[in-house]
Amino acid sequence: MRAFIIFSIFIFDLCAKPIVSVSIPPQAYFLKQIAQDTLEINTLIPQGSDPHTFEFKPSTLSSLSKSKLYLTIGLEFEAIWIPKLKNHLPKTLSITQGIHFSSSQHDHHDHDHDHDHDHEAYDPHIWLSPKLVKILACNIASILIENFPEHKALYENNLALFLQKLDSLDHQITQILSPIKNRKFIVYHPSWSYYAKAYNLVQIPVEIEGKEPKAKELKTLITLAKKEGIKTIFAQNGFSQSSAKIIAKACGAEVLITDPLAYEWEKELLYITQGLAKWRK
Incomplete structure (x- = not known):
């Protein structure tokens, strides 16, 4: 009986989908477009929460520790927590900043203000531009192919479809505005x-x-x-x-x-x- 239980656990582990963690819901959406059902996606900050006040809870750390990958996107809390995570999570967890934009890449958009209002110099919301999401999507696909090469053809096909979708959205927004x-x-x-x-x-x-x-x-x-x-x-x-x-x-x-x-x-x-x-x- 014990041997059967051990064998069952072994089979379950083989069948279980790898977990990939992301910081925010939009990342989960992008990841889903490319990975479809080949992965289990874990989102650290749930819908409606505020990254500015986010703090890791034991349950968050537990979910993250089971992840094969953690994809960051350049949020402030990531810079604070990643060094701590590297020291406390198993070595099997790969923390990658493959879709991270450095501060030097953040556009400081022009402000033709009629008032002396200073805007925040740092804006991490790169995912609100479909053009930049195309870059994020390509980076996500590359990371997935590198770590899960058995699904390479699927990821490449899904990436192509998602890029077409992004072009269509970009065109639609341009036309509306x-x-x-x-x-x-x-x-x-x-x-x-x-x-x-x-x-x-x-x-x-x-x-x-x-x-x-x-x-x-x-x-x-x-x-x-x-x-x-x-x-x-x-x-x-x-x-x-x-x-x-x-x-x-x-x-x-x-x-x-x-x-x-x-x-x-x-x-x-x-x-x-x-x-x-x-x-x-």
């Missing part, structure tokens, strides 16, 4: 730098160095919104909405809540695109 003459938009937390850069838009953040704007700064934003005819103020789930609501009320605009970390990544990009196009013609 093409009639817009004024390319400025107001957003509470400056998460959309790469999206703005990709589509010749100017992101104007409400938040200043991670803090709520003061009365004078808020007044400047309201004046700008009225001058530019901005009718949509973008807020982000997990962040304060009070300033966005004050600006919206003062200039007759609406507040739309965005989720840059949504697993339904394509749907989220189209959502903010439609929000921009609604009032900006």
Whole structure:
């Protein structure tokens, strides 16, 4: 009986899918497009959580320790935790930064502001640009092929299909935004730098160095919104909405809540695109 149990466990281990961990839901979406059902995908930060306040729990560490790979994407918490993980996780865990963009590669997009608002110099949200996601997808495919060569043909085929899908999405967004003459938009937390850069838009953040704007700064934003005819103020789930609501009320605009970390990544990009196009013609 004991021999049967051991044999059963052995067979289960052979049949079990390798686990690959990622930091955020959009990564899980990209990974799924290429890997399909060949892997079990573990997402460290669940939908609706905030990477800025993320802390590893024992359960998170347990799931990560069973992973064959951990794919990072350049978030601040990764830089803090990866050195610790390397010391505490088994050597069998491969932590790779194969889809990590160094700080020197982060675009510092142009800001043609009519106010003296400083934006965050560091924006890790590279996945909000379909053009950059094409790079991420190619890197993911390369990593998977290197570590799971038995699925090379499948991964290459899925990558090609996903790249076509990304081109189609990029074209769709471009077409929706093409009639817009004024390319400025107001957003509470400056998460959309790469999206703005990709589509010749100017992101104007409400938040200043991670803090709520003061009365004078808020007044400047309201004046700008009225001058530019901005009718949509973008807020982000997990962040304060009070300033966005004050600006919206003062200039007759609406507040739309965005989720840059949504697993339904394509749907989220189209959502903010439609929000921009609604009032900006």
